[in-house]
Amino acid sequence: MSYLTDNQNKDYLLMGNEAIARGALEGAVSVASGYPGTPSSEIIEALSSVAKERNLYVEWSINEKVALEVAAAASFAGLRAMCVMKQNGVNVASDFLLHLASSGTRGGMILVACDDPGALSSVNEGESRTFARLVEIPLLEPGDFQEAKDITKWAFELSEEIRNLVMIRSVTRMSHASGNVRYGQLPDTHARANFRFDGPLSDPETGPVVSMIVGASELQHGPQQEKIKKAAEIFEDCPFNTYEGPEKPELLIITSSACNLYTREAISLLDVKDRVGILKLATTWPLPPKLMKRHLSCTDRILVVEEVLPILEENIKILAAEMAHEIGPKTFYGKNAGNIPSIGELNPDIVASALSSILDVRYETGSERFAEEAMLLVETMAPVRGLTMCPGCPHRASLWSIHNALEMDGRKGFVCGDIGCYVAGVFPGGFNTVKTLHSMGSGSGIASGFGKFKQFGMDQPVVAVCGDSTFFHAAMPALANAIHHKSPFTLMILDNRGAAMTGFQPHPGTPVNAMGEETPSLDIAEICRAMGAKVEIRDPFDLEETQQTIHHLIEHQEGTKVLILRQACALSPERKDKPKYKMEVDEEVCLGENCGCNRFCTRIFACPGLLWDEEKGVSKINDIICVGCGVCADICPAGAIKREEVV
Amino acid sequence: MPDNLLKDPYNIIITGVGGQGNVMASKLLGNMLVGRGYYVTIGETFGASQRGGSVMSHMRISGKSIWSPQIPEHKADVIIAIEPVEGIRVLARYGNLTVKLLCNSHPVYPSSVIRGEAYYPSPEEIETSVRNMAPDTTFIDATGEAVSLGNPILAGVVLLGTLCGTGALPLNRKDFHESIANRLENQQVELNMKAFDTGFRLLKN
Structure with a gap:
């Protein structure tokens, strides 16, 4: 149980x-x-x-x-x-x-x-x-x-x-x-x-x-x-709308959600609970007018604390304007007045800073010297962790092959992407391959458009990527649209067997449902074929075959094509803790900086499972996080990275 | 509610890199404390980066109430860093001169470092500069210990053992055992207890 x-x-x-x-x-x-x-x-x-x-x-x-x-x-x-x-x-x-x-x-x-x-x-x-x-x-x-x-x-x-x-x-x-x-x-x-x-x-x-x-x-x-x-x-009588504070507060804070907790903390940090009242609203639309009137009547100054846009603030102002003849004029603090930012999430410090300026109370977070030294320490000692894919991620291999095929083609081809772990394709970790990124499935729709601009002289090869769950969610109508309108682009479906980014939830292509029951799984390839697309399926870990296939698909810009790059996510139950290969770098063979490859493995491919041994000047496997996909063995021009099948 | 906390709320941050068991460590610790009758609030920062991104759990322990899931700047009482550079990042924003820092010495290199575009400080540099900011710092090779127990993911549990060994929290071995006993299989329980004991002992030596 x-x-x-x-x-x-x-x-x-x-x-x-x-x-x-x-x-x-x-x-x-x-x-x-x-x-x-x-x-x-x-x-x-x-x-x-x-x-x-x-x-x-x-x-x-x-x-x-x-x-x-x-x-x-x-x-x-x-x-x-x-x-x-x-x-x-x-x-x-x-x-x-x-x-x-x-x-x-x-x-x-x-x-x-x-x-x-x-x-x-x-x-x-x-x-x-x-x-x-x-x-x-x-x-x-x-x-x-x-x-x-x-x-x-x-x-x-x-x-x-x-x-x-x-x-x-x-x-x-x-x-x-x-x-x-x-x-x-x-x-x-x-x-x-x-x-x-x-x-x-x-x-x-x-x-x-x-x-x-x-x-x-x-x-x-x-x-x-x-x-x-x-x-x-x-x-009006909802038990989850609560007020805490003096009967006639100097400042009334109206807040909701997590901001309620930040506000309470800020009041405690500044020790101003005798001056400030908190009206915590659980019912933020529609606002109960009588309750609001009672509280707005108790003070002349009001601060609204909410995330992200001033929605509660504006709704309160409408009520206050309508009741002005009864409750009198009010001074509002919040996002429109610039006390609280209208972007990003809030925290106790942001609320405390706003309160400190409104109430003219000093807010000290700690010693300034500590803060200054700390800033310096981060700048010199804490390299930023950029967005990248996991060790052994099939998307890295897929994006690598797409990137190389487009480079080899030489006509400035590009990738339209959407939402999934492959958003890393926008960054160096995904070889800066993805050039448009919007909502679920929108890469396919945008590519469907790009493909039609030949009459305006556009001859760049167009590629779209989407995930398997995204294919069902929103890419199918875009693909149908492209096929119907003969839009020549290639949709690459990065099929990693489930909604990996959010924790491997099932989708119509998986053989189980949310309750763990067996269900019919819809075959993505057959769906695309039935729609009228030419379909190929490859394992992205096979770099050579994948790159050749992509090259063929983008070479002739006719018709809508689909390439399914199928390989389970490195964190999936199917692959997790089950390395296929034991990887090793042969230090005798690795030529290091003298190779002429410009540290291809770590500088360009940059799977986090690889390290650079500064002392020896050779590449090295990070045994703790390497998941043994074996792909790096194929990218080393010297053949120094060895894979041995785990039995 | 019990009231034997060193401070109320008592603020702990557990930080590391995605995939290091950060979230599990905060959950285990939180459950132990709720089992002891405390109010616990945990705020997690994770999501986009399942592996390889910075992750952080803010934990508030109180005898009185729930607190904000984000700790105010420079108000941490304990920082547990499963990765040293993440420890530095958290120390800078949430630390202070009296914070207790328990730091795994095993690095996880950011991709910029692997590419050779950014510098990752040496263990000596990290130790000197961190001690300068937070004199009450203990470095532990938690990953090394975890690997010798068979799984690097146990580093977080090793550090939890060390935390309990410091006496900073009203928790003991029995609380930890109870917290994992109904969540894990028997074999896993034994392994986690070993990791906990290893961490506990490391501080004593």
Whole structure:
């Protein structure tokens, strides 16, 4: 039995994501779906680990839009459902999201979006919160780990009360942070699914479930807005909105989410708890007007602390403007006034610095001498760790071959990339091969466009790369588009057998699903062939054959071609701790700097499993991290790197 | 809640390079402390770089409440560095003259160093400059010890043993055993206990 389904009366150390999963279990969730993405993935992983025990249906869907549709179906059938994704996923799901918010829901339904302020493990720090206002659904933001659990449970009840989807927004420092959580009871679940559709169209409980009827906004948009008004009324007494501080604070801080914890720490660092009050809001959209009026009336100065954009700040200002005749004029501090940055994640120091200038209190982080010496120490002694791929990563071998083939071709060919570990292809670690990088699958769509510009004199060979999970997620429509429009580019599918970057979650091409059951795996090569592409499959660890194949594919710019470069991720269960080769450098054969290869192995190929022995002036294998892929043996022009098969 | 902490909150940072078992070490330590009745908050920085990037776990231990998952600058009480240069990076931003630094002496070279574009300091240089900033520093060949036990990933556990050996935290061998017993297979438990004991003993010698 998992600790997630314990029922003991004690504290558990839970990751925010695990707390959300436990909250869903306490809230009698039946169906959970999502698409993997840091920092959200552990929620679905936690639920899938207890799926059998709790009679859940849990699914890693093909993409976020389908995930939301699967969860919505559960809600329409009267089940409680949760859908989970990272911030960029909400963009993918947003088309259906708008429709769903309009049709409304039946069984309690939650959309969990995990944002990544500071883009610690994302290509941007996009704000999912804006969607709550855009599609007019309530937004909840837990302010600590216990709340992450409790709010999730409560959100199901809220959803059923207003008959619409409720959004919970977490951030990296909540989802990937851990803290004490005390459990509530797990319910007995005997959920039964049944989709009712025999009633009139106007009956939200028994009629067909459809989004906006053309030209009749009063039928659905009107009731939808009533739902959001009802949510605001419920929020007036929400137990998760709390105030701490003096009755008439000199400064009122309004905050939410992880910023609640930074703000508390900042107040403690400056020792100003007698001067400052914290209104921690869990219900950040719509804001409950009476509650806000009570607190805004208590002081003239207000600081809003949030990540990343001033969304809460602006919504508060609208209320303050409407209530100005009752509450009087206010001075606002925050992002628009420049006290708090509008980019990156916050931390206690940033909040303390803002408070120190607003309250005119000195904030010292430590001795200046220590800080100065420390800065010097980092500059001279701590080389930066750039983004690169793991030792033995198949992407390094693939990008190496793509890079070499394009160089040899000599027509300034280039690669359009997208999101995956192969983003390292933009940097020296991936040989600066990737020249466009945007959203999931967009490399294929952009390449489909580039391929069509021959009539404007463009003759550069065009290559796109995508991962196996990304192929299913978003590259398939782009490939179909390219084939239909005869766009001559080559799509290289870097098939490393699972969504490796986020922890090997399954996708439609893998033989198991989220709950560990055997499922039919869709053959990527057959799909591409059926679409009409010429398809080749190679092992990227075979450098010579791979490079020859790429050379042939890009030589003639006719038709859309697909090359599947298939090799499991170095961290996959399939390869981890199972080296194929024992690698060794023959010091007698390695000519070092005299070779003329310019230290090809370490300076150019630069797999972290290789080292340069300064004393001996030869290459060396780092036995501790080398995973024995054997590729470097093929790149050494002197033949000094030897591989011996491990039996 | 117990209140025998040297300071409340007591702040520990575990740092290293992706793949060194950083996250596992902070989880094990956190579970031991929650088991002892403390409030523990851990903030992890990981994600984009599964292997080879800087990783850092901020840990707050308190008898009173949850704290921020990010420690304020220069407020660390203990830094456990599974990689020496990462230790320097964390020391510079979060350290102070009284911080206790437990540092693995085994380097993991950044790709810029392997390429020959950046300089990685020698063990002597690291030791001299780090001691100058943090006099209470102990260097341990945790990776060497872990390799001789059969797996370099155990370096983090060796360092946890050393931490418990310092007496900085109200934890003992039994707490560690309890923390791993229900998470790992028997054989793994034995190996981890060996690593813990090795680290514990290293400080005594």
